Amino acid sequence: MLEGKNVALGVCGSIAAYKSALLVRLLVKSGANVQVVMTPDATNFITPLTLSTLSKNPVYTDYFVAETGEWHNHVELGLWADVLVIAPASANTLAKMAVGLTDNLLTAVYLSAKCPVYFAPAMDLDMWKHPSTTANIDTLQSFGNILIAPGTGELASGLHGEGRMAEPEEIIAFLAADIKKKLPLVNIKALVTAGPTYEAIDPVRFIGNHSSGKMGFAIADELAMLGADVTLVSGPSAQVSKQRAVKRINVTTAAEMLEACQQNYTDAAVCVMSAAVADYTPLTVAPQKIKKQDDGLTIETKKTTDILKFLGDNKKEGQLLVGFALETNNEEQNAIEKLKKKNLDFIVLNSLSDAGAGFKTDTNKITIIDRQLQKTTFGLKSKEDVAKDICDKIRSLLKK
Missing domain, CATH: 3.40.50.10300 (CoaB-like)
Known part of the structure; x- marks a missing residue:
């Protein structure tokens, strides 16, 4: 279901960003065209070079490239995408998405996107359970965005509980199943x-x-x-x-x-x-x-x-x-x-x-x-x- 799809992948600042490498690889293997957009904090967890190599495309992290004066057009990126997937989606980015704050390229792409938006949260248990996070997720879902629920397991803090980003294989399966069920000839x-x-x-x-x-x-x-x-x-x-x-x-x-x-x-x-x-x-x-x-x-x-x-x-x-x-x-x-x-x-x-x-x-x-x-x-x-x-x-x- 992902063959030929233009997939914009947003990567946020989270220890779960290490899973993004496998997610990019699986998206490319599924036949998708992948463009990665990272928040500035995400680059502290995984390098743009890694995701660029795997996606076979440059990775965008900022509005402007100071050395060349090049501008990364968030509107064009939002219109290019058939699917926008934000994984991992940090509590910080979810809050910005919920209120429309665009202090980085990824949230600007999100506000420009005309396509289905999927988000896979990744955070510690207490952050995941906090009423503000719950409210932000409810708000995003009310906008039509689609939650890929986190799993339960050992977290970076050492706690055990809900908040682990869904595994890349699970995300791919979720995307394929959700896209297919909306197609006109499903079950034919x-x-x-x-x-x-x-x-x-x-x-x-x-x-x-x-x-x-x-x-x-x-x-x-x-x-x-x-x-x-x-x-x-x-x-x-x-x-x-x-x-x-x-x-x-x-x-x-x-x-x-x-x-x-x-x-x-x-x-x-x-x-x-x-x-x-x-x-x-x-x-x-x-x-x-x-x-x-x-x-x-x-x-x-x-x-x-x-x-x-x-x-x-x-x-x-x-x-x-x-x-x-x-x-x-x-x-x-x-x-x-x-x-x-x-x-x-x-x-x-x-x-x-x-x-x-x-x-x-x-x-x-x-x-x-x-x-x-x-x-x-x-x-x-x-x-x-x-x-x-x-x-x-x-x-x-x-x-x-």
Whole structure:
């Protein structure tokens, strides 16, 4: 859930600042872009160099850099962030946040932020239990800020009790779960197919096509970003999902893709079949490499099972099935015929005659046709943006 997110991490003056190093590392490992902002006191507990090295970004501690005259724009930082996490959040910083005091860069970024704000307090037991701290936390929560509650254990003072900052792993899990539950497709299971299938002729040759899988992978990533639990069935492809939550099943042949779809179709509320599945497979596969002969080579083939039609024939009420049509002639007519014949909710039409569309490209140009034969045509876009358009259509149908 943190892949591609811009995370501003505020670090305050607390012995728990040593945990910030691991927190930064885990955020980066989760795919987030991390910008650390430290209060001046925080630098007494952990060095900016450590957090800069781990975050791969400069660390900001002051409004101005005296040596260069550079100004760190708190407004830009606040607008840049998709998420602001303050960990550790000291009693001093919590008090400043509650009353809007901006005597350092971090509290100024906080007041400028338009994004969700999470704070993980760290302080001694008596400070944590003090009525002023309790009042400040209540005030911050009333503003919509989200508390990541401290744990119980040995404190820096030697006391044992509540006030320990949540562990970095707990913070990451909290963020991911909280972000996901607010997404529009949470608790929706989705099945996506991508790439080509390869149908073996002999141990070294196959029947295949030019599909790279880029479109299917972009759709799977977009669905996952919207909160869906995504299973991606991919034929041979060098593509890698950007979203770690996508469950990938690798297959080679049409028969293997059919089996994987059958195993995952029943529970899927959304099924997007973007793979370029072979229509034919050799009747027999030679056990050894076929040697070149003087005369021609004839390969007998048989039809593969039509995966899209199988899913359409077995579609449950409320299940959404999306197909693709890559055409070279009579594009719209062929797409509408496929839409009806295979019981689809909508079909995505693209034409090889459009420059920049089709196999292996980073762009695509599509027309979406739904069951009511309503057409929406889009201009040439990146496949990531095309995936957004397709997922917007999915979301609109799920709301009905």
